[in-house]
Amino acid sequence: MSANDAAQRRVTHEEYLADQTPVLTAEGMTISYEVDPPVIAVKDVDLTLNRGEILGLAGESGCGKTTLAYGINRLLKPPALLRSGSVTLHDKDDGDIDVLALSGDELRAFRWDKISMVFQGAMNALNPVISVRAQLFDVFSTHRPKMTKAEKREASEALLRLVGVDPDRLDAYAHELSGGMRQRVMIAMALALRPQVMIMDEPTTALDVVVQREILREIMRLREQFHFAVIFITHDLPMLLEISDRIAIMRDGHIVEVNTAENIYAEPQHEYTKKLLSSFPSLFGERGGFVRGRSEEEQS
Numbered sequence: 506m507s508a509n510d511a512a513q514r515r516v517t518h519e520e521y522l523a524d525q526t527p528v529l530t531a532e533g534m535t536i537s538y539e540v541d542p543p544v545i546a547v548k549d550v551d552l553t554l555n556r557g558e559i560l561g562l563a564g565e566s567g568c569g570k571t572t573l574a575y576g577i578n579r580l581l582k583p584p585a586l587l588r589s590g591s592v593t594l595h596d597k598d599d600g601d602i603d604v605l606a607l608s609g610d611e612l613r614a615f616r617w618d619k620i621s622m623v624f625q626g627a628m629n630a631l632n633p634v635i636s637v638r639a640q641l642f643d644v645f646s647t648h649r650p651k652m653t654k655a656e657k658r659e660a661s662e663a664l665l666r667l668v669g670v671d672p673d674r675l676d677a678y679a680h681e682l683s684g685g686m687r688q689r690v691m692i693a694m695a696l697a698l699r700p701q702v703m704i705m706d707e708p709t710t711a712l713d714v715v716v717q718r719e720i721l722r723e724i725m726r727l728r729e730q731f732h733f734a735v736i737f738i739t740h741d742l743p744m745l746l747e748i749s750d751r752i753a754i755m756r757d758g759h760i761v762e763v764n765t766a767e768n769i770y771a772e773p774q775h776e777y778t779k780k781l782l783s784s785f786p787s788l789f790g791e792r793g794g795f796v797r798g799r800s801e802e803e804q805s
């Protein structure tokens with residue numbers, strides 16, 4: 506094989522995985538909604554997230570993506586019920602943590618610190634009547650009680666700068682911010698304690714395309730800087746192909762295929778993946794490259 510061939514050869518999923526270290530493993534996850542009749546939303550799902558990796562979770566509305574994410578982060582509320590499964594965080598400091606065994610206080614300490622979540626529609630997650638400052642301070646007060654007020658202010662300002670929000674917005678309330686800014690503030694909160702895993706559930710879906718792309722770029726840049734891993738949930742497969750290292754395709758509660766983004770695009774194995782890909786005609790034109798690779802100027 507020539508050097509050129511080797512450079513161009515796509516790696517197989519196995520080759521890709523051989524270079525990776527898992528940060529989160531979920532096994533045998535089955536989650537139901539105990540209504541009449543019960544809805545089994547997630548069916549015997551296994552999912553491994555590697556350190557520093559962006560794993561896209563794609564699939565059409567109602568296939569169980571959000572339910573799986575909530576199950577992994579212990580956010581399920583009745584009538585949702587985790588019927589079976591295990592979730593292990595392979596913590597870089599404390600070794601393996603059995604997430605499902607954490608008690609109330611342990612769980613509060615764990616969330617945001619080890620795994621944080623950016624929800625669909627930040628307006629629901631941010632409290633509209635409390636200032637951005639108070640919400641960021643609250644994360645620090647709960648998890649880093651020794652921090653002084655000055656340290657919290659400094660850290661909060663630095664976080665806002667990181668996500669491209671002017672620190673003078675600290676005194677603003679969520680309802681005074683644009684949708685894009687709210688989502689950035691949410692990302693800042695999720696980054697506050699430098700978690701090893703971030704779960705992002707449709708974090709940019711409600712935003713216009715320009716703001717969406719800006720925020721995706723920020724997420725990619727921050728990931729390079731802080732090496733967190735991301736489970737990125739969306740039904741927008743073209744976007745996932747741009748930003749993800751690997752993609753898991755979910756359908757009707759099952760993960761039907763997982764592979765590197767390149768292999769999912771070039772050699773989809775499952776019929777449903779093929780169908781999903783073909784439902785985005787734009788994929789068969791020139792691919793975007795808007796987040797990775799080319800700069801704005803090069804694209805224009």
Ligand SMILES: Nc1ncnc2c1ncn2[C@@H]1O[C@H](COP(=O)(O)OP(=O)(O)OP(=O)(O)O)[C@@H](O)[C@H]1O
Binds near residue numbers: 540546564573585740
């Ligand atoms: N509270 C509930 N009671 C009963 N069924 C529910 C409830 N919440 C969700 N479901 C069902 O569980 C299944 C999975 O829903 P889920 O929200 O996880 O899907 P999703 O892939 O995240 O969809 P979307 O992209 O629309 O958010 C769906 O069939 C949904 O109707």
